[in-house]
Amino acid sequence: xxxxxxxxxxxxxxxxFLFNPVSFALDRGQSLLISGPNGIGKTTLLExxxxxxRFQQGSVNFDGKNIxxxxxxWFDQSLYIGHKTGNKKELTCLxxxxxxxxxxxxxxxxxxxxxxxxAVGLAGFxxxxxxxLSAGQKKRLALARLVVVDFLxxxxxxPFVNLDxxxxxxLMSVLKKHLNNKGLLIITAHDNRAxxxxxxxxxxxxxxxx
Amino acid sequence: xxxxxxxxxxxxxxxxxxxxxxxxxLVFQLLVVTMFPLGLGSGAKTLAMIAPAVIWxxxxxxxxxxxxxxxxxxxxxxxxxxxxxxxxPLPLAVLAKVIAHWLLTGLPLVIxxxxxxxxxxxxxxxxxxxMFSLLIxxxxxxxxxxIGSALTMSLKHGGLLLTILVMPLLTPVLIFGASxxxxxxxxxxxxxxxxxxxxxxxxxxxLIPFASAAAIKINLE
Numbered sequence: 001x002x003x004x005x006x007x008x009x010x011x012x013x014x015x016x017f018l019f020n021p022v023s024f025a026l027d028r029g030q031s032l033l034i035s036g037p038n039g040i041g042k043t044t045l046l047e048x049x050x051x052x053x054r055f056q057q058g059s060v061n062f063d064g065k066n067i068x069x070x071x072x073x074w075f076d077q078s079l080y081i082g083h084k085t086g087n088k089k090e091l092t093c094l095x096x097x098x099x100x101x102x103x104x105x106x107x108x109x110x111x112x113x114x115x116x117x118x119a120v121g122l123a124g125f126x127x128x129x130x131x132x133l134s135a136g137q138k139k140r141l142a143l144a145r146l147v148v149v150d151f152l153x154x155x156x157x158x159p160f161v162n163l164d165x166x167x168x169x170x171l172m173s174v175l176k177k178h179l180n181n182k183g184l185l186i187i188t189a190h191d192n193r194a195x196x197x198x199x200x201x202x203x204x205x206x207x208x209x210x
Numbered sequence: 211x212x213x214x215x216x217x218x219x220x221x222x223x224x225x226x227x228x229x230x231x232x233x234x235x236l237v238f239q240l241l242v243v244t245m246f247p248l249g250l251g252s253g254a255k256t257l258a259m260i261a262p263a264v265i266w267x268x269x270x271x272x273x274x275x276x277x278x279x280x281x282x283x284x285x286x287x288x289x290x291x292x293x294x295x296x297x298x299p300l301p302l303a304v305l306a307k308v309i310a311h312w313l314l315t316g317l318p319l320v321i322x323x324x325x326x327x328x329x330x331x332x333x334x335x336x337x338x339x340x341m342f343s344l345l346i347x348x349x350x351x352x353x354x355x356x357i358g359s360a361l362t363m364s365l366k367h368g369g370l371l372l373t374i375l376v377m378p379l380l381t382p383v384l385i386f387g388a389s390x391x392x393x394x395x396x397x398x399x400x401x402x403x404x405x406x407x408x409x410x411x412x413x414x415x416x417l418i419p420f421a422s423a424a425a426i427k428i429n430l431e
Contacts, residue, residue: 051295052430072297080295084288090227091220102216103292103303 002027003184004153009058010208011044018044019205021058026201031175031185035192036205042188043083043157045205049186050080050155062153076105079151081159085142089131093122093141096130097148106149116148117141121167135162146174153184160189172198213298214306221310224283231279232314235272236322242268243326254331261330262340262391266384268326269319269344270351276315277355278362278372280307281426285363294430301419304360304426308352308419316348332395339394339404346407347387353414354379360425383410 002025010021018041026032034042047053049060051067051074060067067074087096097113108116117126120140125133130141139162146154154175160168172194179185179198189195196202225231246264250256284290284307293303323344327337358376362368390403 047430052291054431075295075297078295080291082288082291084286084291086288086292088220088224088287088289090224095220095223099216099220100289100292103213103220103298104296105213105298107212 003063004186005061006049007058007061009045009048009055009060011041011048011053012056013041013044017056017208019208022203022205023058024201024203026184026186028182028184029179030201031179031187031199033192033195033199033202034186034188034205035202037207040205040207042205046080046155046157046186046188047082050078050082051075052080077151078153078155079145079149080155080157081142081145082157085138087130087138087141089129091130092127093117093130093133094126096141097144100145101148104149108148112148116144119147120144121170136164136167139163140167143171143174146178150181151183153186154178156185156187158188158190160191160195168194213293213296214302217293217303217306218310218313221307222313225310225314231276232318235275235315236318238275239268239272239319239322239326242271243329246330258331258333258395261327261332262336262388262395264330265323265326265332265340265391266343266347266388269323269348269387270380270384272319273315273348273351273355274373274376276311277351277376278359278369280311280352280356280359281363282359282368285429290363290426290430294426300423300426304356304419304422305415308349308356308422311356312349312352316344316352319348320344332391336391336395339400340391343387343390343400343404343407346404346411347383350383350407350410350414351380353411353418354383356422357418357425360422360429363426364429383407386410 004026006024008021008023010017010019024032034045036042048055051071062070062074094113097116101108114126117123120143122137122140130138133141143159159171163171175185176198187195247257281290294300320341323341324337327340332340354376358372361375362372365371386403386407390400393403394400
């Protein structure tokens with residue numbers, strides 16, 4: 001049985017369904033690229049899968065149970081990083097990482113946090129305010145959450161945006177490692193030439209014409 | 211309970227670094243209160259008579275200045291997701307946010323209230339009752355405000371809408387708070403309005419986190 005199973009899901013904006021109902025199934029070590037033109041509802045779909053929104057149609061099962069009925073389990077095992085990075089601009093990089101994880105109920109010590117920041121290329125910026133970072137650095141700070149804890153399911157909305165070439169290569173290696181470690185990945189990417197070769201499935205959203 | 215403490219600590223650090231959230235209500239209160247003697251111009255007696263109402267209305271208006279901030283900043287930068295997408299119960303997260311907001315904005319109002327009271331010639335015997343009534347009244351502002359803030363967090367300029375939504379809910383607090391101070395300045399016992407205020411606080415504490423949590427979820431849809 002697949003870990004994640006989506007059956008005929010669809011999202012609504014106002015009175016309209018965004019795309020034709022989609023289904024997919026993901027097992028350990030598998031990944032899904034969601035693609036489609038701008039405005040088709042990729043972000044809405046990801047937010048719904050993550051649990052920020054509700055589906056208007058269909059259901060997503062995690063480990064055989066509807067995620068609406070096992071929310072705690074789903075939230076503990078999944079990590080969503082969207083367009084908004086979730087960084088507080090008045091907190092330092094170190095504080096941002098530590099407080100985000102503490103709110104999620106994850107405890108790490110300062111040394112681990114410093115190592116993580118170094119791993120995402122923010123060494124030397126530990127005590128810089130997040131508001132003063134560049135857009136790419138902010139993205140790196142958000143992506144640091146991927147490296148530090150073992151979430152089973154990664155739900156990433158355009159993670160490559162704003163990253164430089166080295167950053168994209170780094171992220172790609174992190175994603176590969178995650179999949180090799182039997183993790184799951186649901187991703188959207190605007191420039192999907194590189195990621196397309198790595199994912200096991202691709203889902204192209206099609207406009208609902210009704 | 212660790213996420214609860216972490217959320218309070220994070221918000222306190224943010225508030226102390228930004229500061230405007232803390233001193234804005236205080237400066238506003240001080241500025242307005244200095245206008246009253248100038249406008250009324252009729253000596254200590256009139257001021258003392260209107261003092262309870264003025265102090266409580268000022269506390270209400272000063273609180274309204276910062277209420278929209280409770281969830282708006284978190285919504286704008288996306289950090290609201292950090293406590294929505296977790297197994298930690300959302301109502302508890304709301305409670306943490308409200309406590310932090312009160313410590314940053316309500317508590318300073320309580321501490322500075324004797325100064326305002328002196329400027330308005332409130333009898334010194336009533337100052338203890340005033341401080342106590344504000345101590346149990348201002349948290350209700352933060353609680354009620356959290357509903358308004360959760361409902362308006364996705365709006366660009368939700369301040370006025372929030373005021374319209376929240377103001378009617380806050381009138382009982384104003385009525386009981388001000389009447390407690392009036393009673394004590396007349397030499398009567400203030401226990402009845404204070405007990406009613408206490409009841410309102412208990413009700414807010416137990417029910418409003420659930421209402422705000424529901425409002426956050428509606429707004430994220």
